[in-house]
Amino acid sequence: MATAWFCFLAVMVTVYVVLDGFDLGVGALHLVLARNDEERVEATEAIGPVWNGNEVWLLASGGVLFMAFPAAYAAAFSGLYFGLILVLWLLVGRGLALELRHQIDNPLWRSACDAVFSLSSAALALVFGVALGNVVRGVPLGPDGYFHLGLFEVLNWYGLLIGVFGLVVLCAHGAGFLALRRDGELVARARTWAPRLTWVAAALFVALIGPTAAVRESMLTNLTDHPWRLVFPLLAVAALVVTITAQRRGRWGRAFAGSALFIVGLLTTMAAGLYPFVLPAHEHRPFGLTASAAAAGDDALTTALVWWPLGMALAAVYFVFAYRMFFRTATVRSTSAAIDQPPSA
């Protein structure tokens, strides 16, 4: 039962990163790609109706982590205290800058909101990466099930490396999202940047194999010991190939799908490499929290198995409905061929 919830949680976190990832990426690139007010309006309006819904996946993932693995939730959130509070403040700033930008028609106000939005988006992408990096590296869990990492202990070299990787991946994803739109300077710039960022992401992906093996050898052995789990890293590689070739041919819809799958591949690889731990300790330390040790009671998990699929199905219906409505005509048709059919409504 704990294993099932480990998988569900991985699915929810993955959906969160795929969805909120593109609006975080659009935000991080905001000051770079959108160079005048008109383009900045275009960029914020592209994500305007959906960013809040995307962010709900973070809340819902947090809720499911709390419900299914309360001990891991308690340990991780108190141990990474500063990191988490920093995320909160960034989320507050980013949400307000995005929602309130258009409320006051003053160039200074808009520029201030643009700066807050862009910097907080970039910082969030970085901090999320750092947090995942620390989880992969393992945390100094004690026998009481708690740990403490100061702000600068969180910012260790491996965490920062994953943070930068996360930032690049989400920027590539965000540029890929803007590239879907029809035309204009902003879109043209996004189409130049998306392939470059994808290449950087690919290079970092390969370069990170060594350091990851250095901090947690079991991330790799865990995959090679259960060869079927190699499906996940292979998915990431295949998605990268699809993204890069599609970008070359100007098939931006397919490229965006590839970039989404790349993120799916990365996060599932991470989950498969960590399992059975939800919150691993430093390598060779005995106090890591496994899924079954951190799990809530069986009654709770079984009960949740009844309502969770129902809630997810409803959420999926809402999202498909809203995305079709908002993006049915904003999606670009590839200039050469109409392969990337926008969903018809």
Place this chain on the structure above:
Amino acid sequence: MSDHVLVDRLQFTLTVTFHYLFPILTMGLALFIAYLKTVSYLGSEDRRLALLRKTPDERERYDSAARFWAKIFAVNFAVGVVTGIPLEFQFGTNWAAFSKFAGGVIGQTLAMEGVFAFFAESVFLGIFLAGRDRVSPRVHWISSLFIFAGSWLSGLFILATNAWMQHPVAYDRAGDRLQLDSLWGMLTNPWLPWQYAHNMSGAAITGAFVLAAMGAFFLLSDRHHEFARICVRVGVVGALIFSALQIFPTGDRQAHNVFQHQPATFAAMEGIFPTEEGAPLVIIGNPNTEQRKLESTVALPDFLSFLTSRNWTERVQGLNDIPTDRWPDSVPLVYYAYHIMVGLGTILLAIAALAVFLLWRGRLYTTRPMLWALMLAFPFTYIANIAGWATAETGRQPWLVYGLQRTAEGASPASSVPAGTGIFTLLGFAGLYLFVGILYLMLLVRIVARGPEDLEPPTTSTAVAAEAA
């Protein structure tokens, strides 16, 4: 109580109190926006139901009123969302021991809130604000219903969580943790229905008084008459209905719950020190916990016993018969918060009743003193709501989970989150929220100053997603 626990408590008090200012209006307005949209969408001249018998002109005015309120709703909702996220996180960051102890139970309702309420709310708000130009009137109307349902469902799951902390049911002990025994048992907690009804009715009172205040403001400043009359009319009728429900049956039954299940809280709320058969209802008085008596008292003899159990000589346990380590840690706070809530609730009911009387006589829109009273009354609904929650939360002390876990045992260990760390983030939240509060008021003043007619379509960032469409 050690320093770090105190800091954790202060930080949660600040963040939850500030946050809740926004959902009060979100939930209250969602109800009235759904009502305005429903009248506008379903109304026609040959309806049997008088509420829906509207001319096309009137329907258009209701729709325009709904659009104006949606603009305020959007700002309010955005601030509510961004200030709400820290609360869920803080269960883990500052209350890790509580999360570990009780997460196996309350994780259910909190996760359900995310899965069932937040998705519906956020997605349909996006659609609703995108405006009538982008969606059919029918979808627009349905979105307003989903926003209403989502926000009230969200309230239900939070209240189910709080009701369990006030009166834990349907759990098993497994070592040092609690486990859920039955979700159904948790949702049918006898504490829940009255607490939920009382809380939602409180939010509806705020929504109604805010509506009436806006209408009164425009009437007094001689602008937007048609819009103002709709707001005042819908507002005062709603205010009367919900102010009455707030006292009876919901307030009465909720007090009975406290009397039955939390005797120390009840005694602190009512300021009862000696146990009495035939306890007095204290209208005015200062509790003195040193000398264990109530000073400068005005009280109605035997009334409290009657109100709690419809029996003039019912025994009411006083604080003197409860060990002090089970007293709420600030009896005066519980006492004053409770009396402020009750006092304001009564005054608000009187204002609403008088306004509805004038409406019935056809004089409301021209009686300036009444309009002034309506315009100035709405902040007190916020105070009453917050005072009510202060009563519930400080009244539950010294328990975090009543009878099972003390607040001092629920905080994150000092080794993970020392007091200094907590003070740093507490000050950070205080500064950030001060700024957010000022920004919010500034934006609201602008929206009101522009008034309902010459409005842009509600929120452009959310509205014009694909302008190309």
